[in-house]
Amino acid sequence: MKTISKADKKLIKKINTVSILKTIREYGPISRADISKTIGLNPATVSSIVTNLLKNKSIKEVGIGKSSGGRKPVLLELNSDELYVVGVDVGITKVTTGLININGNILNKTTIDFKDKTVETIFEAIKSSIYEVIKEHDKNFNNVIGIGMGVHGLIDTERGMSIYAPAFNWNNVNIVDTFKKEFNVPVLIDNDARVMALGEKWFGYAKNSKNFVLLNIGTGVGAGVFINDALYRGNNFGAGEVGHIKITDENIKCRCGRYGCLEAMVSGRAIVNRFIKGLEKGRTSSLKDRLKTSDITSLEIYREALKGDLLSIEVLKETGKYIGIGISTIINTLNPSMILIAGGVSKAGDFIYDEIQNTISKKSMNNNLKNVYIGETKLKDNVGIVGAGSLIIKDIFSI
Amino acid sequence: MKTISKADKKLIKKINTVSILKTIREYGPISRADISKTIGLNPATVSSIVTNLLKNKSIKEVGIGKSSGGRKPVLLELNSDELYVVGVDVGITKVTTGLININGNILNKTTIDFKDKTVETIFEAIKSSIYEVIKEHDKNFNNVIGIGMGVHGLIDTERGMSIYAPAFNWNNVNIVDTFKKEFNVPVLIDNDARVMALGEKWFGYAKNSKNFVLLNIGTGVGAGVFINDALYRGNNFGAGEVGHIKITDENIKCRCGRYGCLEAMVSGRAIVNRFIKGLEKGRTSSLKDRLKTSDITSLEIYREALKGDLLSIEVLKETGKYIGIGISTIINTLNPSMILIAGGVSKAGDFIYDEIQNTISKKSMNNNLKNVYIGETKLKDNVGIVGAGSLIIKDIFSI
């Protein structure tokens, strides 16, 4: 009950333009006549707006369709040759950057590791990665309509700042201004899990999902929450901090200072810790012969589990159980249509997924469980960069 | 990405009409000129729309304001003398019904107990309670623009049915059709906790809150979730089923069949059970002298706690701790700006609230906790009926 806003004729045109763009995106290649039928908008209006869109190169004519007994239709498509975005996935140890067209196709991709985590080092890595990906495709930035970035931690999307990024030890670092100045295009940032959710919404499994959650389980644990077809950020950009919900009374300390948090039980670090604790308790494992304790990673535990190592399998199954409890909480609270899992753990395969499913069916209210899909992302390793790029792409389709 | 809709001039007019109504609601009594300044809409446009609204009696002129150096303004207000709604709160043992005007004022209120929980009995109670409240104010239903109802359990708001109401043992009971036929006005229903949240949004503490949660703790435990200024119902109307999130490893069985659910630890029943278990363990309590074991209720435990009974105090504090864990989960997941607590437990005062606060500050991510208000509702015992009525009222202010 705060902002009360008016509407004028420009709003109508904007709404109808976006409707036409959405229709072309979803059903294209498509003729003007079919757009008119799909939206219910008068053919004359469609013609007029399409003319504008062709003029500003948002769309293009891509040939002639089949006649259905009369004049052949002219088919329209989004202009993927002229509408590029840059998507930047700022990870804990490296930055991955992609040049992406409006259809979500990756034209070029590069990764740069950074040694230290100062603002300067990471900004420099981001900058050169962007110049790298555009070099061969659009070196003058003519067709790049914007840059999107996903960064871990708490992000103020309005002021374009990292409020708090634990892994970098950043506090109130302005990110957007630097890159806007450097590249002279719109720059948008958001939290990594949220950006991944956006990617799956625009180009992944969640296309037709109004309400879903992307759970990112890696070094940390976070969720991107989609509600009513929109990213939900919460009151202070803190929605989806599910890494710190309590899932057990066990006395495992989380880096947040409390005990029994989801993150303390299922992050990559947590998996390794439980494995090592198993060894200390006298359990045997073939992984112990292969690696020093300090070299054990969750990925290695997964590899060993595939070979049949009992301790590895047990640790992964436990992890699945804990994730299941967390997911159960999310389902009961939000009743989403799907839960997509990203991050390192998502690769640990059926050891984890089976156990998640077992736990869920035991713990969820029946009705919320109906039709809820739980599984990997469609975009896999590219979910970060495609999602980041989607921050820009979605704005083209927004009022 | 499903429904792609067009916009025409009627949409503009509808938007502007609603904007004017909202402005009158929020700032009224207010002049046409001030409405124009508030919204940024042209004075001529405001005049034209106001004329329509006066004609259809949605608003009324309520006198002349003070001059600020020129012609005196004509002040406008919502027409609370002609815009009534009926709000029905269908509880577990009784139905409470109110006649409410557009400003949320209760003109009349009645309660009817029902002996059994058959559809016929409860429908009959609802029906007579409605006739009762309108009798003296608007016996011909001239000014009642609709009936809203809050019912526990899972509600299909689109088809107007109770999908599942555990306390009544209802499955797929159509509610709306019956009363629409009987009273010939729009009838809307929703889940009880959700309806309460709506009431606090329109007439309570949550007026200026975009994102908040109302936690209803009584016989069952449920939440009404407001996101982006709208009720969030989830994918199958199941959002806010927080009664069945796991908050402890303790082996307390919930009626849903699982263990350690929030509801199993904090519902009225759960409080009583823990108290009795305390007695069985040999603890003493002054309440034991006053009541038979089978007559103990959570309200009596609260009363005894006020008198200083140690076991009662302990049980309530434990309850506060468990609620705190649940709220902590909600805050970390949804980052709301406030959590309002309704239902029987909300009356148990500071024994519970203090403990909730203690638990939260220990368990919540710092940033999500910032500015989060946790407390009782403003509408108190009327939150159910006012909320139910708001189901109708909100539609007047919606596009």
Next chain:
DNA sequence: TGCACTTAATTTAGGAGTCAAAGAAAGTTG
């Protein structure tokens, strides 16, 4: 091949709604 019928896209005339400017109504101020 030619004519009737279809379908696609554009042009044209007209209507609905907002806006800016001017005017009418009703006050205040010195």
Next chain:
DNA sequence: CAACTTTCTTTGACTCCTAAATTAAGTGCA
């Protein structure tokens, strides 16, 4: 009481959509 202010309405222009007519380009059958 004249000059200025403020409120509200009227008027005409402008924008954007719609329906109908027109142009463009087919198909299909005799």
